[in-house]
Amino acid sequence: MLLESLREEVLRANQEIARRGLAPHTFGNASGVDRSSDKPLVVIKPSGVDYAALTAADLVVTDLDGNIVEGALRPSSDLDTHTLLYREFPQIGGIVHTHSEFATAWAQACRAIPCFGTTHADYFHGPVPVTDPLTAEEVASDYVGNTGAVIVRCFRSAKLDPVAVPGVLVAGHAPFTWGKNPAEAVEHADVLEYIARLAFRSVVLGAPDDGIPSHVSEYHHLRKHGPKATYGQR
C-alpha cells in the first residue's frame, strides 16, 4: 500500500472533521499530497462514506490530474477541486472541505468575513475571502473543476498569498481550507468556524463592515507568522 504515513494523516484529518462537528453526515472531506517524487500523489476520502467507518485502506490515491492510482472506492466528488488547488498552490500539503455551521452561513450569504479581532488576525491575514458565484456555463461545463478555478481566480485577482490566507468561502457552497499538511488544514477549518461564529455575532452587535484597524491586525498576524514571530515555543 503506497504512502502509508500520508494515508494515516489523511485518515486522522477526516476523523477530526467529524470529531470537531465540522460536517454532519458524509459532508466534507480531507486530502493530502506527497510531493516528494516527480509524480506527486494525492490521498483523498472516498465519496459518501461515513467518517466512523472510514479506514486508511478506504482512502483513494490519485495523481495531480485526478487519475486513480490505487483504491477500490470512488474518490470524493470534490476531487477535481482538490487537485486543481494542489497544482496551483504548490506551497500547500493538505486540504479540508467542510460544511461547518457558521462558515457555511457566510458562504451562503456570499460575504467575505471581515477581520474583527485578534483571533482572526492570528490565523488569516485580512478578510477571509469569498469567491464569485459560478456562472451557468461554469456549472454546466465542469462544476467541480470550476469550483477550484473560482478559488484560484479569487486569490490571483486580489493578489492573496495562500500561506497567509489559508482558506476561502465558495459562494453559495461552503469553506475550503488548507495548510502545510492535512493536520494543519483541519486546524484551519476549525479556527475558521470559530472566527465565523465570532464575526456573525459581532455583525449582529453592530461591528463596522471594515473590521478592526489594520495596524492591529497586521501586528497580530506578524507576531504569529512573520520572521519576528514571538508566539509559541520556538
Next chain:
Amino acid sequence: MLLESLREEVLRANQEIARRGLAPHTFGNASGVDRSSDKPLVVIKPSGVDYAALTAADLVVTDLDGNIVEGALRPSSDLDTHTLLYREFPQIGGIVHTHSEFATAWAQACRAIPCFGTTHADYFHGPVPVTDPLTAEEVASDYVGNTGAVIVRCFRSAKLDPVAVPGVLVAGHAPFTWGKNPAEAVEHADVLEYIARLAFRSVVLGAPDDGIPSHVSEYHHLRKHGPKATYGQR
C-alpha cells in the same frame, strides 16, 4: 407480533429522534408502512411515551385509515396526519415529525426555507415549502387529519414531487419529513434541521430572499439524485 422488522426500524427511527436532539420530552414521532400486502399496515409510536423507555412491543399497528390492528397503547396523537400522507404519497415508506429547534422556528415564522447553498440542494429540490395555516373550520372539524390535508394541498398546488422534496414545514407548528423507509425519514429530519440552521444565519447575514441561482441548485440536486448521479459508492 406482526411486522417484526418494521417495528425494529420504527423503534430505531424514534430513538434517533431523541439521540440527535430533534425533539425534547415526548414531542415528535416516527412511523413506517408495510405496503407488501393488499392491506398496508402502519407502525407508529404510542402517544406521550418517553423515547428512553420505548420498546418495539409498545409500538402501535394500524391500517391506512388509522384503525388499530395491534397494540395496547394509544397511538401518537398525530396518527391521522401520518396515514393521510401514506395514502396520498404512495412512494414513501417512513414519516418523521419533530419539533427541532431551527426548522420549527421557520415553521413558526410561516416562512419557506430558500435554497441558499449546496448543502440544501443535495437533499431538497428547491425551497423547503411551508403550508398554509389551518383555518378555524379546519381546526374545529378535524385538526390532525387537516394537518395532513394542508401538506398535500401544498404539494399538489405547487406541483411538488414528495421524493424530490422530502419534507415540509407546517405553519405555526413544526416539520414533517419522509423517505423510502423510517431511517431515511429521520436522516431527512436531521438534514432539514441543519439546513434550517444554516439558512437562519444566512438570512441574518443578508442572504437574498430567493437563494442561490437555480443552475447551481439544479446541478447539485441532480448529482446526488438524478439518473446521472455521481455522488457516493454506486
Next chain:
Amino acid sequence: MLLESLREEVLRANQEIARRGLAPHTFGNASGVDRSSDKPLVVIKPSGVDYAALTAADLVVTDLDGNIVEGALRPSSDLDTHTLLYREFPQIGGIVHTHSEFATAWAQACRAIPCFGTTHADYFHGPVPVTDPLTAEEVASDYVGNTGAVIVRCFRSAKLDPVAVPGVLVAGHAPFTWGKNPAEAVEHADVLEYIARLAFRSVVLGAPDDGIPSHVSEYHHLRKHGPKATYGQR
C-alpha cells in the same frame, strides 16, 4: 428528619436544574410544599450551594411565612418569593427558578413570549407573561417579597390561571415556573427554555408579534389539558 419524600423530590428537581443546564454556578433553585397538614411546610435549596454537592439533608424546611423549621444552612435568598407564591396559588406544589439562557433573555428584554406554535400551546395557554419592573420603593422595602408580589399582580390583573399558565418572566431578572409538584415545575422550566429559544428565532425570522391564530393555540392547549384531552396514555 421531616418530610423525607418531599426532600427527595426537591433534591432531584434541583439536580435536574443543573443536569439540564438551566442555571450555571449556584444560580437558580427549586422548592416543594407539603400541604397535607394545617401548617404546610416548604422544602427549599440552601443559598449559594453547588448543585453537585447538594444532599437531601442540606435542604431547608420552613413554614409558609418563611420561618425556618429545620435545617442548619441559610435558605435560598429567593425564599420569600417562593412562600408568597405558595400562599397565593394554592393549586401549586413545586416552584423552580432558573437563569436559563433564552427565557432570561426575554425577561431581560421585558417582553412576554407570544404563542408562535403548538410546542408553546401544548404547555402555556396564551403568551408567557412578563411582570412589571419593580419600582425603587418595591426594591428598597422588600425586594424578594415584592418579586413574588409583582408575579401575583401580573396574574390577577390579566386574570390568568396559574395552572394553565405555569410560569412567568420577572422583568430584568429571569423565569419562575411551577407545577403540581417539584418534578413538574422543573419540566415546565425546561419546556419554557425551549419555547423561548424557538420564539427568539421566530422573531428574528419575522414572526408576527401576536403569534399564531387563537383557534390553533386553543385547540392544542385543550387537547393536552382540557376535559376532552386526547394526548398521552390515560
Next chain:
Amino acid sequence: MLLESLREEVLRANQEIARRGLAPHTFGNASGVDRSSDKPLVVIKPSGVDYAALTAADLVVTDLDGNIVEGALRPSSDLDTHTLLYREFPQIGGIVHTHSEFATAWAQACRAIPCFGTTHADYFHGPVPVTDPLTAEEVASDYVGNTGAVIVRCFRSAKLDPVAVPGVLVAGHAPFTWGKNPAEAVEHADVLEYIARLAFRSVVLGAPDDGIPSHVSEYHHLRKHGPKATYGQR
C-alpha cells in the same frame, strides 16, 4: 520548585479555561501572583502549549516586571498585560484571558455590555466596560504592555473599582477577568461569557441600551457583595 501551591492553582485555572470551553486551541491563559514577599512573583502559562498537555512544571515564574525567575519555556505572549495589571490593581491575585464566544463578539463590536438583569448585577457593578482601541503608535511601540495600559486607563477615567468590576473587554480583541485568586478569575471569565450571551439575545429582542434601572442593579450587587450581603452561607 518555587510556589508549589500557586502553581497548582494556576494550572487548575488554565485547565478550567479549556474544560469550560472558554478558549479553543491554545488561545487564552491564566496567571496568579504571590504578594507575600517584598518581591511578588507571578506564575503564568507558557506560550502556545495545549491545555491538555500542560503541567505545573511547565508554568513560568516571573517578577512583577516580567523578568523570568524560573521556567524553561517562554511565557505567554500576553505576560506584559498581566504584570501591568498586577502592578496597577494591587487587590487582585489572579488574571484570566480568554477568547470566549460571546464576550469576544462584544469586544470585537467595541461595545460595553449594559446591565440587563440580575445575573449581571450579581457579579459586575454596572456595565462590563470596553477599552479604547489601541492607536497605531501604541501597537508599534509596545502592543502587549499597552493592552494593559488601555485597560488601566479605562478604569481610571471612569473611576471603576477593579473589585466591583472584575473584568473588561479589550476592543477588537477579547476579555480579561480577574479575582482575588486564579480560581475566582476563571469563575468570572465563565460568568462574563454567560452575561455576554444573555445580553446578546436581549439586544436582539430589543432591550433598551441603558439596561435595567439602577435601583435593581444596585440592590442585587450589594446583596452579594456589600457589607450587608445576604447571599450564600456566611
